Amino acid sequence: LQLQHGRDARPFGASVAFAQPRAAGVAMLASPAEGRARLIDGKAIAAAVRRDIKASSDELKAAHGTTPGLAVVLVGNRTDSATYVRMKKKAAAEVGFYSVDRNFDETVTQEQLLATVEELNADPRIHGILVQLPLPRHIDEAAVLESIAVAKDVDGFSAENIGRMCLRGGEPPLALPCTPAGCVELLQRSEIQVAGKEVVVLGRSNIVGMPVAHLLQSMDATVTVCHSRTADLPAQVRRADIVVAAIGRAELVKADWIKPGAVVIDVGVNSKPAPEDKRGYKLCGDVDFDQVSLVAGAITPVPGGVGPMTIAMLLKNTLNLTRHSLGLPRIPLRRQQ
Numbered sequence: 001l002q003l004q005h006g007r008d009a010r011p012f013g014a015s016v017a018f019a020q021p022r023a024a025g026v027a028m029l030a031s032p033a034e035g036r037a038r039l040i041d042g043k044a045i046a047a048a049v050r051r052d053i054k055a056s057s058d059e060l061k062a063a064h065g066t067t068p069g070l071a072v073v074l075v076g077n078r079t080d081s082a083t084y085v086r087m088k089k090k091a092a093a094e095v096g097f098y099s100v101d102r103n104f105d106e107t108v109t110q111e112q113l114l115a116t117v118e119e120l121n122a123d124p125r126i127h128g129i130l131v132q133l134p135l136p137r138h139i140d141e142a143a144v145l146e147s148i149a150v151a152k153d154v155d156g157f158s159a160e161n162i163g164r165m166c167l168r169g170g171e172p173p174l175a176l177p178c179t180p181a182g183c184v185e186l187l188q189r190s191e192i193q194v195a196g197k198e199v200v201v202l203g204r205s206n207i208v209g210m211p212v213a214h215l216l217q218s219m220d221a222t223v224t225v226c227h228s229r230t231a232d233l234p235a236q237v238r239r240a241d242i243v244v245a246a247i248g249r250a251e252l253v254k255a256d257w258i259k260p261g262a263v264v265i266d267v268g269v270n271s272k273p274a275p276e277d278k279r280g281y282k283l284c285g286d287v288d289f290d291q292v293s294l295v296a297g298a299i300t301p302v303p304g305g306v307g308p309m310t311i312a313m314l315l316k317n318t319l320n321l322t323r324h325s326l327g328l329p330r331i332p333l334r335r336q337q
Protein backbone atom coordinates (compact mmCIF):
# COMPACT_ATOMS: atom_id res chain seq x y z
CA LEU A 1 0.00 0.00 0.00
CA GLN A 2 1.30 3.47 0.78
CA LEU A 3 4.33 2.17 2.59
CA GLN A 4 5.97 0.76 -0.50
CA HIS A 5 7.19 4.25 -1.39
CA GLY A 6 9.79 4.01 1.32
CA ARG A 7 11.03 6.49 3.89
CA ASP A 8 8.99 9.42 2.63
CA ALA A 9 5.71 7.57 2.57
CA ARG A 10 4.43 8.19 6.07
CA PRO A 11 1.40 10.27 5.37
CA PHE A 12 0.17 10.54 8.92
CA GLY A 13 3.41 10.33 10.84
CA ALA A 14 4.53 12.84 13.46
CA SER A 15 1.60 15.17 13.16
CA VAL A 16 1.36 17.63 16.02
CA ALA A 17 -1.89 19.12 14.83
CA PHE A 18 -4.06 16.19 15.78
CA ALA A 19 -5.05 14.85 19.14
CA GLN A 20 -4.19 11.21 18.55
CA PRO A 21 -0.97 10.87 16.59
CA ARG A 22 -0.66 7.45 15.02
CA ALA A 23 2.56 5.50 14.90
CA ALA A 24 3.84 6.35 11.43
CA GLY A 25 0.45 5.66 9.90
CA VAL A 26 1.04 1.93 10.04
CA ALA A 27 -1.79 1.07 12.38
CA MET A 28 -4.23 2.85 10.16
CA LEU A 29 -3.09 1.03 7.04
CA ALA A 30 -2.96 -2.33 8.76
CA SER A 31 -6.50 -2.19 10.04
CA PRO A 32 -8.70 0.21 8.13
CA ALA A 33 -11.68 -1.38 9.81
CA GLU A 34 -10.58 0.06 13.13
CA GLY A 35 -12.63 3.16 12.53
CA ARG A 36 -13.22 6.11 10.35
CA ALA A 37 -10.92 8.26 8.30
CA ARG A 38 -9.25 11.24 9.87
CA LEU A 39 -11.30 14.32 9.08
CA ILE A 40 -9.33 17.07 7.35
CA ASP A 41 -11.00 20.15 8.80
CA GLY A 42 -10.82 22.77 6.04
CA LYS A 43 -12.86 25.24 8.01
CA ALA A 44 -10.41 25.24 10.92
CA ILE A 45 -7.33 25.18 8.69
CA ALA A 46 -8.71 28.08 6.61
CA ALA A 47 -9.28 30.08 9.80
CA ALA A 48 -5.64 29.52 10.76
CA VAL A 49 -4.51 30.64 7.29
CA ARG A 50 -6.66 33.77 7.53
CA ARG A 51 -5.08 34.63 10.89
CA ASP A 52 -1.61 34.38 9.30
CA ILE A 53 -2.77 36.55 6.40
CA LYS A 54 -4.22 39.21 8.69
CA ALA A 55 -1.03 39.42 10.73
CA SER A 56 1.06 39.69 7.58
CA SER A 57 -1.28 42.28 6.06
CA ASP A 58 -1.24 44.38 9.24
CA GLU A 59 2.54 44.33 9.13
CA LEU A 60 2.50 45.43 5.51
CA LYS A 61 0.14 48.30 6.30
CA ALA A 62 2.31 49.48 9.18
CA ALA A 63 5.55 49.28 7.23
CA HIS A 64 4.39 50.53 3.82
CA GLY A 65 1.04 52.25 4.33
CA THR A 66 -0.52 49.97 1.72
CA THR A 67 -3.82 48.14 2.16
CA PRO A 68 -4.35 45.08 -0.07
CA GLY A 69 -7.25 45.73 -2.45
CA LEU A 70 -9.49 43.15 -4.13
CA ALA A 71 -12.04 43.78 -6.89
CA VAL A 72 -14.79 41.26 -7.55
CA VAL A 73 -16.74 41.36 -10.82
CA LEU A 74 -20.08 39.54 -10.77
CA VAL A 75 -22.41 39.09 -13.73
CA GLY A 76 -26.01 37.92 -13.55
CA ASN A 77 -28.05 36.63 -10.64
CA ARG A 78 -27.03 33.01 -10.08
CA THR A 79 -27.61 32.40 -6.39
CA ASP A 80 -24.50 30.23 -6.00
CA SER A 81 -22.26 32.92 -7.53
CA ALA A 82 -23.86 35.60 -5.34
CA THR A 83 -23.22 33.43 -2.26
CA TYR A 84 -19.55 32.84 -3.13
CA VAL A 85 -19.00 36.53 -3.87
CA ARG A 86 -20.60 37.50 -0.56
CA MET A 87 -18.32 35.05 1.29
CA LYS A 88 -15.26 36.40 -0.53
CA LYS A 89 -16.06 40.02 0.33
CA LYS A 90 -16.75 39.12 3.95
CA ALA A 91 -13.46 37.24 4.24
CA ALA A 92 -11.60 40.18 2.66
CA ALA A 93 -13.21 42.61 5.12
CA GLU A 94 -12.32 40.39 8.08
CA VAL A 95 -8.60 40.47 7.28
CA GLY A 96 -8.78 44.24 6.75
CA PHE A 97 -8.51 44.35 2.96
CA TYR A 98 -10.05 47.06 0.83
CA SER A 99 -12.57 45.58 -1.60
CA VAL A 100 -14.84 46.81 -4.35
CA ASP A 101 -17.46 45.04 -6.38
CA ARG A 102 -18.77 45.59 -9.86
CA ASN A 103 -22.13 43.94 -10.43
CA PHE A 104 -23.69 43.58 -13.85
CA ASP A 105 -26.94 42.43 -15.26
CA GLU A 106 -27.01 39.18 -17.27
CA THR A 107 -27.28 41.35 -20.42
CA VAL A 108 -23.93 43.09 -19.99
CA THR A 109 -21.86 43.35 -23.16
CA GLN A 110 -18.35 42.06 -23.61
CA GLU A 111 -17.20 45.66 -24.22
CA GLN A 112 -18.62 46.78 -20.89
CA LEU A 113 -16.83 43.98 -19.06
CA LEU A 114 -13.55 44.65 -20.83
CA ALA A 115 -13.86 48.38 -20.02
CA THR A 116 -14.43 47.52 -16.35
CA VAL A 117 -11.39 45.27 -16.22
CA GLU A 118 -9.32 48.04 -17.88
CA GLU A 119 -10.47 50.53 -15.27
CA LEU A 120 -9.56 48.11 -12.45
CA ASN A 121 -6.23 47.31 -14.12
CA ALA A 122 -5.42 51.04 -13.90
CA ASP A 123 -6.65 51.54 -10.31
CA PRO A 124 -3.68 51.68 -7.91
CA ARG A 125 -5.83 50.73 -4.89
CA ILE A 126 -6.64 47.39 -6.52
CA HIS A 127 -4.07 44.57 -6.40
CA GLY A 128 -6.27 41.62 -7.36
CA ILE A 129 -9.14 41.33 -9.84
CA LEU A 130 -11.52 38.36 -9.74
CA VAL A 131 -14.15 37.81 -12.42
CA GLN A 132 -16.59 35.33 -10.92
CA LEU A 133 -17.23 32.35 -13.20
CA PRO A 134 -19.23 31.15 -15.02
CA LEU A 135 -20.02 34.11 -17.27
CA PRO A 136 -23.14 34.17 -19.50
CA ARG A 137 -22.79 32.32 -22.80
CA HIS A 138 -22.68 35.42 -24.97
CA ILE A 139 -19.46 36.53 -23.24
CA ASP A 140 -16.05 35.26 -24.37
CA GLU A 141 -14.81 34.10 -20.97
CA ALA A 142 -11.22 33.52 -22.08
CA ALA A 143 -11.00 37.03 -23.58
CA VAL A 144 -12.25 38.64 -20.36
CA LEU A 145 -9.86 36.62 -18.18
CA GLU A 146 -6.90 37.40 -20.44
CA SER A 147 -7.68 41.14 -20.23
CA ILE A 148 -6.82 41.10 -16.51
CA ALA A 149 -3.28 42.40 -15.96
CA VAL A 150 -1.04 39.47 -14.99
CA ALA A 151 0.10 41.44 -11.93
CA LYS A 152 -3.57 41.52 -10.77
CA ASP A 153 -4.56 38.00 -11.84
CA VAL A 154 -5.66 36.92 -8.36
CA ASP A 155 -7.14 33.62 -9.61
CA GLY A 156 -3.88 32.64 -11.31
CA PHE A 157 -5.89 31.76 -14.46
CA SER A 158 -3.84 33.71 -17.03
CA ALA A 159 -1.81 31.81 -19.61
CA GLU A 160 1.33 33.38 -18.16
CA ASN A 161 0.65 32.25 -14.59
CA ILE A 162 -0.52 28.79 -15.68
CA GLY A 163 2.52 28.45 -17.94
CA ARG A 164 4.89 29.41 -15.15
CA MET A 165 3.20 26.90 -12.86
CA CYS A 166 3.76 24.11 -15.41
CA LEU A 167 7.35 24.93 -16.36
CA ARG A 168 10.10 23.53 -14.19
CA GLY A 169 12.67 26.15 -13.23
CA GLY A 170 12.38 29.81 -14.17
CA GLU A 171 10.12 32.35 -12.53
CA PRO A 172 7.32 30.95 -10.37
CA PRO A 173 3.75 32.17 -11.02
CA LEU A 174 2.60 35.37 -9.26
CA ALA A 175 -0.51 33.51 -8.10
CA LEU A 176 -1.70 29.91 -8.10
CA PRO A 177 -5.34 29.04 -8.85
CA CYS A 178 -7.15 29.27 -5.51
CA THR A 179 -8.85 25.87 -5.31
CA PRO A 180 -5.73 23.88 -6.31
CA ALA A 181 -3.60 25.95 -3.93
CA GLY A 182 -6.19 25.27 -1.22
CA CYS A 183 -5.97 21.51 -1.81
CA VAL A 184 -2.19 21.62 -1.50
CA GLU A 185 -2.30 23.80 1.61
CA LEU A 186 -4.73 21.31 3.20
CA LEU A 187 -2.37 18.41 2.48
CA GLN A 188 0.64 20.30 3.79
CA ARG A 189 -1.00 21.57 6.96
CA SER A 190 -2.23 18.00 7.59
CA GLU A 191 1.36 16.74 7.14
CA ILE A 192 0.40 14.48 4.28
CA GLN A 193 3.41 13.88 2.05
CA VAL A 194 2.90 14.17 -1.71
CA ALA A 195 6.30 13.28 -3.19
CA GLY A 196 6.32 9.80 -4.71
CA LYS A 197 2.59 9.24 -4.21
CA GLU A 198 0.14 8.03 -6.82
CA VAL A 199 -2.37 10.84 -7.25
CA VAL A 200 -5.54 10.42 -9.28
CA VAL A 201 -7.34 13.63 -10.23
CA LEU A 202 -10.94 13.33 -11.42
CA GLY A 203 -11.71 16.21 -13.79
CA ARG A 204 -9.61 18.35 -16.13
CA SER A 205 -11.20 21.80 -15.88
CA ASN A 206 -9.10 24.94 -16.32
CA ILE A 207 -9.94 26.08 -12.81
CA VAL A 208 -9.41 22.88 -10.81
CA GLY A 209 -8.51 19.54 -12.44
CA MET A 210 -5.81 20.70 -14.83
CA PRO A 211 -3.98 23.08 -12.46
CA VAL A 212 -4.19 20.81 -9.40
CA ALA A 213 -2.69 17.96 -11.46
CA HIS A 214 0.27 20.13 -12.55
CA LEU A 215 0.75 21.50 -9.05
CA LEU A 216 0.89 18.04 -7.48
CA GLN A 217 3.18 16.84 -10.26
CA SER A 218 5.50 19.75 -9.50
CA MET A 219 5.59 18.42 -5.95
CA ASP A 220 6.85 15.07 -7.27
CA ALA A 221 3.61 13.10 -7.19
CA THR A 222 2.87 10.67 -10.03
CA VAL A 223 -0.36 12.10 -11.39
CA THR A 224 -3.14 10.56 -13.48
CA VAL A 225 -5.91 12.82 -14.78
CA CYS A 226 -9.28 11.14 -15.40
CA HIS A 227 -12.23 12.65 -17.24
CA SER A 228 -15.53 11.89 -18.94
CA ARG A 229 -13.87 9.61 -21.51
CA THR A 230 -11.75 7.63 -19.04
CA ALA A 231 -12.37 3.91 -19.64
CA ASP A 232 -12.56 2.45 -16.13
CA LEU A 233 -12.81 5.19 -13.56
CA PRO A 234 -13.12 2.94 -10.46
CA ALA A 235 -10.01 0.99 -11.49
CA GLN A 236 -7.99 4.19 -11.89
CA VAL A 237 -9.13 5.56 -8.53
CA ARG A 238 -8.27 2.28 -6.78
CA ARG A 239 -4.58 2.84 -7.63
CA ALA A 240 -4.50 6.18 -5.85
CA ASP A 241 -2.75 7.07 -2.60
CA ILE A 242 -4.37 10.51 -2.93
CA VAL A 243 -7.64 11.14 -4.80
CA VAL A 244 -8.70 14.66 -5.83
CA ALA A 245 -12.35 14.62 -6.96
CA ALA A 246 -13.37 17.61 -9.12
CA ILE A 247 -15.92 16.35 -11.60
CA GLY A 248 -19.11 17.97 -10.35
CA ARG A 249 -21.20 14.79 -9.97
CA ALA A 250 -22.87 14.39 -6.59
CA GLU A 251 -21.45 11.47 -4.55
CA LEU A 252 -20.09 9.68 -7.61
CA VAL A 253 -17.00 8.28 -5.89
CA LYS A 254 -17.89 5.14 -3.94
CA ALA A 255 -16.20 3.30 -1.10
CA ASP A 256 -15.15 0.32 -3.24
CA TRP A 257 -13.18 2.69 -5.52
CA ILE A 258 -10.91 3.68 -2.65
CA LYS A 259 -7.69 1.94 -1.65
CA PRO A 260 -7.81 1.44 2.14
CA GLY A 261 -5.94 4.25 3.87
CA ALA A 262 -5.98 6.60 0.85
CA VAL A 263 -6.36 10.36 1.27
CA VAL A 264 -9.53 11.77 -0.34
CA ILE A 265 -9.80 15.47 -1.24
CA ASP A 266 -13.35 16.33 -2.32
CA VAL A 267 -13.57 19.50 -4.43
CA GLY A 268 -17.18 18.95 -5.52
CA VAL A 269 -19.91 21.44 -4.65
CA ASN A 270 -23.22 19.84 -5.56
CA SER A 271 -26.63 20.06 -4.02
CA LYS A 272 -28.88 17.15 -3.22
CA PRO A 273 -32.53 17.12 -2.18
CA ALA A 274 -32.97 17.27 1.60
CA PRO A 275 -36.60 17.66 2.65
CA GLU A 276 -35.51 18.09 6.29
CA ASP A 277 -33.44 21.17 5.41
CA LYS A 278 -35.18 24.53 5.41
CA ARG A 279 -33.77 25.31 1.96
CA GLY A 280 -34.98 21.92 0.69
CA TYR A 281 -31.48 20.86 -0.38
CA LYS A 282 -28.06 20.42 1.10
CA LEU A 283 -24.52 20.62 -0.19
CA CYS A 284 -22.62 17.48 -1.02
CA GLY A 285 -19.34 16.68 -2.68
CA ASP A 286 -18.29 14.38 -5.53
CA VAL A 287 -17.56 11.67 -2.93
CA ASP A 288 -20.00 9.44 -1.05
CA PHE A 289 -18.66 10.75 2.25
CA ASP A 290 -20.41 8.42 4.72
CA GLN A 291 -19.27 5.24 3.00
CA VAL A 292 -15.86 6.43 1.77
CA SER A 293 -14.88 7.66 5.23
CA LEU A 294 -15.05 4.03 6.43
CA VAL A 295 -12.27 3.07 4.02
CA ALA A 296 -10.12 6.18 3.51
CA GLY A 297 -7.25 7.18 5.80
CA ALA A 298 -8.18 10.87 5.69
CA ILE A 299 -10.96 12.81 3.97
CA THR A 300 -12.24 16.36 3.49
CA PRO A 301 -15.94 17.04 4.13
CA VAL A 302 -18.31 19.14 2.02
CA PRO A 303 -19.10 21.73 3.26
CA GLY A 304 -16.14 22.60 5.48
CA GLY A 305 -13.30 21.16 3.39
CA VAL A 306 -11.81 22.65 0.23
CA GLY A 307 -14.39 25.50 -0.08
CA PRO A 308 -13.16 27.62 2.84
CA MET A 309 -9.56 27.01 1.71
CA THR A 310 -10.37 28.40 -1.74
CA ILE A 311 -11.37 31.68 -0.13
CA ALA A 312 -8.34 31.71 2.16
CA MET A 313 -6.07 31.26 -0.90
CA LEU A 314 -7.82 34.16 -2.65
CA LEU A 315 -6.81 36.35 0.30
CA LYS A 316 -3.29 34.93 0.22
CA ASN A 317 -2.98 35.70 -3.49
CA THR A 318 -4.29 39.23 -2.94
CA LEU A 319 -1.69 39.81 -0.23
CA ASN A 320 1.10 38.40 -2.39
CA LEU A 321 0.13 40.51 -5.42
CA THR A 322 0.14 43.57 -3.12
CA ARG A 323 3.61 42.63 -1.92
CA HIS A 324 4.71 42.09 -5.52
CA SER A 325 3.47 45.58 -6.47
CA LEU A 326 5.75 46.98 -3.74
CA GLY A 327 8.74 44.96 -4.93
CA LEU A 328 8.58 42.71 -1.86
CA PRO A 329 9.09 38.93 -1.91
CA ARG A 330 5.89 36.98 -1.57
CA ILE A 331 4.88 34.90 1.39
CA PRO A 332 5.60 31.36 0.14
CA LEU A 333 2.55 29.99 -1.62
CA ARG A 334 3.45 26.58 -0.32
CA ARG A 335 5.98 25.42 2.17
CA GLN A 336 8.68 23.03 1.08
CA GLN A 337 7.87 19.44 1.88
Ligand SMILES: Nc1nc(=O)c2c([nH]1)NC[C@@H]1CN(c3ccc(C(=O)N[C@@H](CCC(=O)O)C(=O)O)cc3)C=[N+]21
Pocket (backbone or CB within 6 Å): 083, 084, 087, 130, 131, 132, 133, 134, 155, 178, 179, 269, 283, 302, 303, 304, 305, 306, 307, 308, 309, 310, 311
Ligand atom coordinates in the same frame (compact mmCIF):
# COMPACT_ATOMS: atom_id res chain seq x y z
N1 LIG B 1 -13.21 33.40 -10.78
C1 LIG B 1 -13.64 32.45 -9.94
N2 LIG B 1 -12.84 32.07 -8.92
C2 LIG B 1 -13.27 31.11 -8.04
O1 LIG B 1 -12.53 30.76 -7.09
C3 LIG B 1 -14.57 30.53 -8.21
C4 LIG B 1 -15.35 30.97 -9.29
N3 LIG B 1 -14.86 31.91 -10.15
N4 LIG B 1 -16.57 30.44 -9.52
C5 LIG B 1 -17.15 29.44 -8.64
C6 LIG B 1 -16.11 28.65 -7.90
C7 LIG B 1 -16.62 27.97 -6.65
N5 LIG B 1 -15.90 28.56 -5.53
C8 LIG B 1 -16.14 28.29 -4.19
C9 LIG B 1 -15.68 29.09 -3.17
C10 LIG B 1 -15.99 28.83 -1.84
C11 LIG B 1 -16.80 27.76 -1.48
C12 LIG B 1 -17.14 27.55 -0.04
O2 LIG B 1 -16.61 28.18 0.84
N6 LIG B 1 -18.09 26.64 0.28
C13 LIG B 1 -18.52 26.35 1.64
C14 LIG B 1 -20.02 26.22 1.74
C15 LIG B 1 -20.77 27.42 1.21
C16 LIG B 1 -22.29 27.30 1.28
O3 LIG B 1 -22.81 27.02 2.37
O4 LIG B 1 -22.92 27.48 0.21
C17 LIG B 1 -17.92 25.04 2.11
O5 LIG B 1 -17.58 24.20 1.25
O6 LIG B 1 -17.80 24.86 3.31
C18 LIG B 1 -17.25 26.94 -2.48
C19 LIG B 1 -16.92 27.20 -3.82
C20 LIG B 1 -15.04 29.49 -6.02
N7 LIG B 1 -15.09 29.57 -7.36
